[in-house]
Amino acid sequence: MDGLTSMVLRHRRIVGLLWLVLLVLGGAASASLSSRLSQSFSIPGTASAAADRAIIERYHSGGTETPLVPVVRLPEGRTAYQPTVKADLQAGFAAVARAGPVGRVASYPSTGNRGFVSADGRTTFGLVFTRTNGNQLQDPAFSPAQLRQILLAHLPADSQVQVTGIGPLTASGGDAKGPGVLGEVLIAAVGALAVLCFVFASFLAIVPLIIAACSLTSAYLAVLALTYLTSVNVVVQYLAGLIGLGVAIDYSLLLITRWREAIANGHDNDAAIGIAVSTAGRAILLSGSTVALGLATLVVLPVPFIRSIGIGGMLVPLTSVLAALTILPALLSKAGRRLDWPRLRRETAPARGWTWWARMVVRRRWLAAGAGLAILAALGAAALSLRLGDVSVNALAQQGQARQGVLILERAGIPTGVLTPVELYVPAGTSPAEVTAAVSRVPGVRTVVAPTGASWRSGGTAVIAALPAADAASPAGQATAASVRDAVARIVPPVLTGGTAAGIIDQKQALYSAFPWMLAALAVITFIVLARAFRSLLLPAKAVLANLVSVGAAYGVLVLVCQDGYGSAAIWGLPAAGAITAWIPLFVFAFLYGLSMDYEVFLLSRMREEYDRTGSTTEAVVTGVGRTGRLVTSAALILFLAMAALASAPITFLKVFATGIGAGILLDATVVRSLLVPAAVSLFGRWNWWMPGWAEKILRIKPLSPEREVAGSVARTEAAR
Numbered sequence: 249m250d251g252l253t254s255m256v257l258r259h260r261r262i263v264g265l266l267w268l269v270l271l272v273l274g275g276a277a278s279a280s281l282s283s284r285l286s287q288s289f290s291i292p293g294t295a296s297a298a299a300d301r302a303i304i305e306r307y308h309s310g311g312t313e314t315p316l317v318p319v320v321r322l323p324e325g326r327t328a329y330q331p332t333v334k335a336d337l338q339a340g341f342a343a344v345a346r347a348g349p350v351g352r353v354a355s356y357p358s359t360g361n362r363g364f365v366s367a368d369g370r371t372t373f374g375l376v377f378t379r380t381n382g383n384q385l386q387d388p389a390f391s392p393a394q395l396r397q398i399l400l401a402h403l404p405a406d407s408q409v410q411v412t413g414i415g416p417l418t419a420s421g422g423d424a425k426g427p428g429v430l431g432e433v434l435i436a437a438v439g440a441l442a443v444l445c446f447v448f449a450s451f452l453a454i455v456p457l458i459i460a461a462c463s464l465t466s467a468y469l470a471v472l473a474l475t476y477l478t479s480v481n482v483v484v485q486y487l488a489g490l491i492g493l494g495v496a497i498d499y500s501l502l503l504i505t506r507w508r509e510a511i512a513n514g515h516d517n518d519a520a521i522g523i524a525v526s527t528a529g530r531a532i533l534l535s536g537s538t539v540a541l542g543l544a545t546l547v548v549l550p551v552p553f554i555r556s557i558g559i560g561g562m563l564v565p566l567t568s569v570l571a572a573l574t575i576l577p578a579l580l581s582k583a584g585r586r587l588d589w590p591r592l593r594r595e596t597a598p599a600r601g602w603t604w605w606a607r608m609v610v611r612r613r614w615l616a617a618g619a620g621l622a623i624l625a626a627l628g629a630a631a632l633s634l635r636l637g638d639v640s641v642n643a644l645a646q647q648g649q650a651r652q653g654v655l656i657l658e659r660a661g662i663p664t665g666v667l668t669p670v671e672l673y674v675p676a677g678t679s680p681a682e683v684t685a686a687v688s689r690v691p692g693v694r695t696v697v698a699p700t701g702a703s704w705r706s707g708g709t710a711v712i713a714a715l716p717a718a719d720a721a722s723p724a725g726q727a728t729a730a731s732v733r734d735a736v737a738r739i740v741p742p743v744l745t746g747g748t749a750a751g752i753i754d755q756k757q758a759l760y761s762a763f764p765w766m767l768a769a770l771a772v773i774t775f776i777v778l779a780r781a782f783r784s785l786l787l788p789a790k791a792v793l794a795n796l797v798s799v800g801a802a803y804g805v806l807v808l809v810c811q812d813g814y815g816s817a818a819i820w821g822l823p824a825a826g827a828i829t830a831w832i833p834l835f836v837f838a839f840l841y842g843l844s845m846d847y848e849v850f851l852l853s854r855m856r857e858e859y860d861r862t863g864s865t866t867e868a869v870v871t872g873v874g875r876t877g878r879l880v881t882s883a884a885l886i887l888f889l890a891m892a893a894l895a896s897a898p899i900t901f902l903k904v905f906a907t908g909i910g911a912g913i914l915l916d917a918t919v920v921r922s923l924l925v926p927a928a929v930s931l932f933g934r935w936n937w938w939m940p941g942w943a944e945k946i947l948r949i950k951p952l953s954p955e956r957e958v959a960g961s962v963a964r965t966e967a968a969r
Contacts, residue, residue: 249525249526249527249530249533249573250522250526251526252409252574252813253337253521253525253526253529253577254571254575254578256577256579256874257355257518257521257577260577260578260581260582260942261502261536262602263574263575263578263736264575264576264578264579265583267462267466267571267574267575268818270462270465270466270469270623271461271466272463273460273465273469274465274467274469275465275469277465277468277469277471277472278464278465278468280472281468281471281472281475281485282482282485283487284472284475284480284483285478285480285481285482285484286480286482286553286556287481287482288312288457288481289312289481289553289596289831290487290827291552291553291751291754291755291758291759292552293550293757294722294751294754295573295733295745295750295754295755296744296745296746296747296750296751296753296754297751297754298744298746299311299671299673299744299745299747299750300671300746300747301744302673302744302746303671303746304380304707304927304934305729306382306673306707306709306711307351307352307377307703307704307706307711308351308380308381308416308539308808309350309351309352309377309378309379309380309703310351310352310377310380310713311380311671311710311746312380312747313315313377313378313380313415314393314413314414314667314668314669314748314769315376315377315378315413315669315940316375316376316377316378316392316395316411316412316413316415316416316795317373317375317376317377317411317412317413317653317666317667318344318371318374318376318395318396318409318411318412318653318786319371319372319376319409319410319411319412319653319656319657320337320373320374320399320403320407320408320409320533321370321371321407321408321409321656322369322371322372322404323404323405323406323661324370324405325802326370326404327365327368327369327370327442328356328357328364328365328369328370328406329365329369329582329795329955333404334356334357334680335357336402336403336404337355337356337357337372337402337403338357338358338405339402340398340399340402341353341355341357341358342397343373343398343399343402343966344348344376344395344398344399345385345703345859347398348394348621348712349377349378349379350376350377350378351374351377351379351380351427351703352376352377352380352699352703352704352711352714353374353376353377353703354374354375354697354699354704355372355373355374356372356374356692357700358699359697359699361695361697361902361917363694363695363696363697363715364695364697366660366661366662367562367609367660367661368435368660370660370930371656371657371659371660373657373662373666374667375495375666375697375713376395378736384866385598386830387721389896391689392412392413392416392649392650393411393649393885393953394413395411395969396409396410396411396649397915399934400949402531408651408656410506410649410652410656411412411434411649411650411653412649412650412651412652412653412654412657412667413650413653413667414667414668415453416486416643416645416648416649416650416651416653416728417641417644417645417651417654417667417726418644418899418900418901419645419647420897423437424952427534429726430554430680431631433464433489433490433493433893435893435894435896435939436490436493436494436889436890436894436929437457437460437493438852439443439807439889439893440457440460440493440497440886440889440890441454441457441877442458442503443882443889444456444457444497444882444886446882447501447505447879447882448508448592449591449592450506450587450588450590450592450886451587451610452508452584452587452588453526453586453590454503455500455504455576455579455580455585455587456496456497456501456504457497457507458579458933459497459499459500459559459571459576459579460492460493460496460497461497461570461571461577461618461788462496462570462571462575463492463495463564463567463568463570463572463916464489464492464493464496464567464742466489466567466570467488467492467563467564467567467568468485468488468489468569470563470567471484471560471563471861472521473487474556474559474560474563475841476883478552478758479552479553479555479556480556480557480559480560481553481554481556481557481560483557483902484556484557484560484561486855486902487557487560487561487564487839488560488561488563488564490566490890490891490893490894491561491637491839491843491887491890491909492564492567493566493890494843494886494887495536495539495564495565495843495887496567496568496571496664497546497570497886498535498883498886498887499532499535499536499568499569499571499847500572500576501879501882501883501886502531502850502883503524503525503527503528503529503532503572503576504522504576504580505528505879506523506527506528507520507523507528507584507597508588509524509596509875510524511585511588511595511708512595513596517580517581517584517585518581520580521580521584522576523965524577525573525577527853527857529572529573530781530853531849531850531853531854532569532572532573533569533573534777534778534781534849534853535565535845535846535850536565536566536568536569537850538774538777538778538842538845538846538849539564539565539778539842539843540562540565540566541556541770541774541777541842542770542837542838542839542840542841542842542843543559543562543565543803543838543839543842544558544562544770544847545766545767545837545838545841546558546561546834546835546838547559548766549758549759549766549834550758551758551759552832554759554834554835555696555836556837558838559762560809560838561838563843568967569596575773580723586796594625598870598871598874598875599875599877600874601872601877602871602873602875602877602878603870603871604871605873605922606869606870606872606874606877606926607870607924609869609873609926609930610866610869610870610922610926610930611792611879611930612926613787613926613927613930614927614931615627616924616926616927617923617924617928617931619923620919620920621921623801624798624800624915624919624920624924625914626796626804627800627801627802627803627804627805627808627915628797628800628803628804629804630803630804630805630808631800631801631803631804631808632805633650633805633807633811633812634803634806634807634811634828634833635723635758635826635828635830636752636760636830636833637721637722637723637726637752637826637827637829637830638720638721638748638752638827638829638830639721639825639827639829639900639901639904640719640722640824640826640827641664641667641668641719642654642664642823642826643822643823643826643900644900645900646821646822646823647756647876654667661940663694663716663718663719664692664718664719665694665715665716665717665718665719665720665725665728666694666715666716666717667719667747668716668720668721668725668747668748668749669697669714669715669716669747670693670713670714670715670716670732670746670747670749670750671688671711671712671714671727671745671746671747672712672713672714672715672728672732672736672743672746673709673711673743673746674709674710674711674712674713674743674746675708675709675741675742675743675744675746676709677708677738678740678741678743679740680705680710680712682739683698683710683712683739683743684696684698684712685737686735686736686739687712687714687732687733687736688699689729689735690728690731690735691727692716692717692718692724692727692731692733693714693716693717693726693729693732694715694717695714695715695717696712696713696714696715697712697713697714697715697963698710698712698713708729708779713843713940714732716749717727718751720747720748720752721748721752721825721826721827722826722827723827725749726752726753728747729745729747729749729750729753730750730753730918732745733745733750737915746774749817750766753828755830755831755832759830759831759834760834763834771792771796771840774788774791774792774795774845775788775792776787776788776795776947777789778849778852779939779943779947780947780948780949781849782852782854782856782942783856783937783939783949784856784936784937784938784939785938785939785940785943786932786935786937786938787856787929787936788850788929788930790932791845791848794807794848794920794924794925794928795841795844795928796841796850797839797910798840798844798912798915798916799836799840799841799844801911801912801915801919802836802840802909802911802912802915803833803836803908805835805907805908805911805912805915806832806836806904806907806908807828808830808910809907810824810825810907810920811825811826811827811828811907811912812824812825812902813825820895820903820907821867822900825904828904829901829904831873831903832904832905832908833884833908835905835907836905836909836912839909840908840909840912840913840916842886843912843913843916844912844913844916844920845907845958846883847880847884847916847917847920848921848925850874850876850879850880850883850935851872851880851921851925851926852872852925853875853900854871854872854875854876855869855871855872855929856868856937858871858872859937865929865930865933865934865936865937866930867928867931868929869929869930872926873922873926879923880917880921880922881918884913884914884916884918885917887909887910887913888910888913888914891906891907891909891913892910893964894906894908895907895910899952909949928942933947
């Protein structure tokens with residue numbers, strides 16, 4: 249660290265110029281990044297992925313893309329069965345089939361299937377599968393609004409047409425627009441600036457935002473380069489922007505706080521920078537490593553879109569660490585003292601409020617530990633009812649034309665499962681009639697759609713859509729898909745089962761079958777890294793356990809708020825989701841495990857330092873919390889604001905993801921780091937610092953220098969007196 253700091257201070261102009269170039273290039277990269285990101289969430293290698301791929305390759309539609317569902321409500325006195333109305337519907341859907349990038353269309357007039365019509369005959373719907381290459385729609389300009397106008401031009405006067413479907417519902421019916429990635433970053437940045445102004449009470453508040461800008465744009469530049477090597481999921485853009493903003497500010501906050509402390513103790517500017525980097529800089533490096541380790545759990549999964557998010561996410565802490573350890577010291581050296589004005593807040597002593605809190609926790613350590621465990625245990629118990637699946641149809645957009653389409657279906661007695669058909673790829677040599685008959689007998693299937701037109705049958709193959717009563721996100725919908733798969737399992741040549749519900753079933757198996765082993769490996773690696781850093785066996789074990797408990801509590805919040813709906817309407821205007829999108833708990837774990845370790849490292853690093861200085865566990869806890877309490881709370885608040893900005897996106901799964909991360913951050917900074925950790929360290933006393941010789945050899949930890957060993961021994965002796 250000392251060598252890096254010396255080099256940066258000697259060549260601060262060059263360092264600043266290099267980061268300026270990266271800032272400009274990264275800004276340009278962020279403008280073109282969106283067009284290169286994948287929107288596919290499929291998992292290759294599964295049975296459903298094989299079915300989806302076969303359907304898309306042969307029919308260029310469906311598979312991973314759910315259909316648009318135009319819903320028609322006829323005027324009073326008219327029914328879909330009347331010859332003139334049926335002819336109008338036939339003309340309307342035929343016009344849709346000819347319009348632009350439409351792959352397959354099915355409706356009552358084209359199939360004669362009464363499953364498309366309500367009991368009273370006045371409501372009917374169709375399935376419009378737009379053309380896709382498996383990654384995204386080939387012509388996204390074909391909008392629900394255009395489809396609606398085409399149908400209205402052919403239908404009787406006073407007919408109602410609303411276009412719904414999972415796509416329009418996910419995009420808030422095409423009506424609501426979020427602020428976009430850059431807008432969300434700006435919202436979070438404004439909130440962060442307010443927090444930083446309170447923390448620093450000087451113009452230094454702007455410095456962490458400068459570091460975050462350098463880090464963010466560099467991360468975007470690296471992600472753009474990554475897209476030329478492999479497919480990168482669109483989620484990376486949101487995570488790199490908002491989590492990157494929070495992490496970069498956290499690291500800057502820690503380093504600047506330590507620099508101000510050294511200045512307050514009488515050191516000159518460059519010496520203060522050296523002290524800050526040699527102490528806080530090591531914590532930043534360790535923290536960045538643990539965040540990257542958490543994201544490494546995503547990289548090892550054999551799922552391309554998740555692996556790409558893991559790799560892209562790992563770039564965020566790496567660029568943040570690099571910026572904090574290079575451009576920040578250079579900036580402090582050049583302008584730090586001038587920016588630290590009017591200097592309303594000083595770092596000469598630990599914060600009085602946090603010092604009082606720490607002393608109270610130490611005095612009531614059993615009560616504090618019990619209270620913290622009780623809160624986390626209650627939320628952890630709620631997490632046991634977590635249901636993996638997807639956001640239900642009724643938890644998607646609550647307004648707009650897409651929601652109106654769902655309401656018309658429900659009022660007419662048509663179940664929402666028709667929005668998520670189970671698609672069957674019938675290979676050459678297999679009778680479509682045999683498949684249709686087998687699937688029609690499956691409980692939970694409303695109807696089976698097996699048109700004979702060229703867009704549904706090609707080269708001896710066929711594609712059949714089974715319309716379930718329950719939507720794919722629900723346990724009932726997934727059970728229906730599993731039953732459909734079982735019903736065709738004995739047919740030879742084999743029929744492939746695809747669609748959303750089958751994909752969810754396979755996704756859960758692919759994501760979580762190896763999760764316990766991955767979790768164990770991460771815990772062991774983290775333990776080793778922290779044991780070497782803290783020179784202790786107990787502290788890293790407690791840190792890993794505290795992180796796991798914190799993630800479990802965050803899962804409990806997801807279950808209560810998002811899955812069961814307690815407060816979701818008040819917070820996001822959404823009803824209970826019924827289940828959590830299968831990949832979200834995995835992502836919450838990967839990001840939250842690393843991010844919460846930030847605070848653990850900040851706190852325990854300072855406790856270790858104070859124990860080495862004083863030899864007293866009590867003083868280590870009190871001073872550690874007194875020095876880092878405001879820092880950890882402010883850092884958590886900034887990350888929480890970033891998650892609040894992410895939740896403003898008009899995409900339901902991003903709201904759910906942001907809720908999990910935001911809740912976990914707040915719980916970790918308050919219940920875990922401010923209550924449970926100091927109480928536990930106080931309870932364990934001298935055992936916190938236990939590192940036997942055999943463990944030092946196994947972990948290859950260098951023995952303390954004689955000077956530090958003597959100083960520590962003297963401090964502990966004096967403390968004992």
